[in-house]
Amino acid sequence: MADVVIWDGDPFSVYTRAERVYIDGALAYERGNEAVNPMTDFTLGTAASAGGAE
Amino acid sequence: MNRLVTALLLIVLPVVAAAQTTAIVGGKVHTVGPQGTLDNATIIIVNGRIHAVGTGLGIPDGAETIDAAGKLVTPGLFSPIGRLGLVEVGLSAGPVDSEQRGERFTAGFAVADAYNPRSTLIAVNRIEGVTRAAIVPSPGFPDDSGSMGHVLSGLAAVVNLGDEDVVDRPAAAMVVTLGEGGSHFADGTRAGAWLTLRNALDEARDYGNHKEDFERGMRRDYVHSVADLEALQKVFSGTTPLLVNINRASDIEALTRLITEYRIAAIIVGGAEAWMLADEIAAANISVILSPAYNLPGNFDSINARRGAAGILIDAGVRVALADSQSQTHNARNITQSAGNAVRDGLAWDAALRAITLAPAEIFGMGTYAGSIEVGKAADIVIWPADPLELTSFPDQVLINGVSIPMVSRQTLLRDRYMQSQSELPPAYRD
């Protein structure tokens, strides 16, 4: 199955972040793309929710 | 090696021993001071203090030399919060000396006398670069064992992780727990916790202003003991800021009002929502100790926790020290990972290194004495094979007050015992 992560660098560096996460071939998360940045009901309306999963 | 040299000098020529000199040569030195970063630099240490830093320095005769060519050199790391030397095993075992469980003292409870430099935790953390630490009394928690828990839990100390003269400041901060945590010690109310603090400050101020009357029995009874009231005098005299466990923005706003009213200083610990008030916190000259990777709404006080908070606060001019998000005591060593994560989330690398060295030293009143590689300061120095904030980087050598510590801990002994090839005898017969 296509559960795949694209990292913006060496995943074993502390400075590296996941850029895109695919689950079963579907883009489930993309950093900086609000359209692919899920947010739980609980987080709605909090200041921290501006970045969703970030 | 250093110890051997010391021993020889003592035998041969005590006068020379008094001027113990070490040179760290050839490293890339991140001074975290005005000299910035120096390539191929030399650090001269005399009697535990930094004597000179620069490139092309001559090495004094008789100096012990540490070759740092190709290495990175930083100030020792400063753990800004935790219970090093006060706790061996936290849960159901061993000493926990960070907590005053009864009713007799609150503000006067001082952890410095209980600090154990021989705790196994000290070696585990210092071989990974932690050279100084703020150690704090914990507020405790009301429970069946008789623990009361206190809004004011007492005096935090600063210690160095060396073997001698270990307590640097016995009264470095006055620990206070407010917000949701503090409400547990004030009949379940947040306002009650604030009132408890105000009452303590009011009594202490009254006591301080009328000590002679008090001693003649001409003052009303206080709720607090003399030991508590004396400890609180340090808060008013400016040597000992409040160290306030607090997360919610509204509590931070209340804190800025309180310290203005009482003309005292404060440090925030936790500060999950501090980033929302970065400018106000900077204006109030409040420092913040936070865990930069803490981004979950652990409770309703932290509902706006987020990554990137350290960078926001530092950019606004707030002095920030970074703590580990998961284990501030046993794994105080992981503040490098915290700093790396802060960089990942937008903080400049130099600022992140400062936030685990000089910034916490300054926050606890040690800024002129430790925290950076500057002439005159204590020689707390770490030599790294690579970027200290990277996860695969562990120190080659650590110096505390100019002394090279043995790079051994109970953990390295266990490791070495079990990494040896199997013998017929049980592990207990191995080193």
Added chain:
Amino acid sequence: MKNKIAALAGIATMALLAVACDKSAEDAADAAFASRYKALPGTKTLITGATVLTGAGERLEDADLLIDDGRIVEVGTDLNADGADVVDAAGKWVTPGIIDVHSHLGVYPSPGTESHSDGNEATAPVTAEVWAEHSVWPQDPGFVTALAGGVTSMQILPGSANLIGGRGVTLKNVPGRNVMDMKFPGAPHSLKMACGENPKRVYGGRGQAPGTRMGNVAGYRAAWIEAADYRDKLAAAENGEGEAPTRDLRLETLAGVLDGEILVHNHCYRADEMSVMLDIAREFGYKVSAFHHAVEAYKIPDLLAEADTCAAMWADWWGFKMEAYDGIRENVAIVDQADACAIIHSDSGLGIQVLNQETAKVMGAAAKARGEVARHR
């Protein structure tokens, strides 16, 4: 866009309901709590020019990866795919999605209020009848922060207050309206067991058994004796010998372990206790799939390898309790180098976001101690 995703999820759920309606009444019991996971809408995607760690031991430079119909179709160089979305990943790295084998997301969600404390059914030392999935709150913010850390699947376990704490569940890390929407299709249930301090503290503290480690062991053995009896009676009844026992959720779960359908995940820190647990497994004929935390696994890597039992470990947690006092940074590396199965887990809503970092710490410690642990492991 958020609305769009929610709408699509709604459509997926309806489609699955339609399928469920077609099932016969006989299947109804099996269908209860069955996975209703449906992948998010995906497109054919070509990721190009990345450094790829396959997770199976290979590191490929400048490699392409083609995804279609939910699967990885091809990994290679200069792949060409008509009609695919092309993602330029030059200078970037590609790995499999991260799997956390030990998480309490959803059962101990944020905020950690008392009303959210749903991970330990600490009302009896053996509660094999409870299922973690029935506590999972899909709105736990920790799921999405874990997703941003690259986590695509995780096993949600009951806590460790009990000797036998109940069934764990494996989830896909997709937002669902209920746990069934998240359940990993076809993944077996697990059984959470716990050694050591926690059960004896929780129950001993109430003046109830177990109050000691020997009490713990007596408790596991008594449970397995009951389970074997239940299993035998069921089997006999199927052969027409005697009446089937009344359905018992607790014993049904334990019998499922004895039948090999449910995998044992055993919270256990100390080497000596893990060794005892392996003997209990032998006594009753089940297998321990993994010891969790396994802070002293480095003392018995040969025993773990021999039993084909994994150790799921932290990179560096230690000392917070007595049974964690001997934790060392090289634990994972020593287990790995003994050809036993070594896993890095989080057990934390923060740790799960940085499992790549936890792995890096292990690699660094191993390299420092003796030679590098191969990056791919």
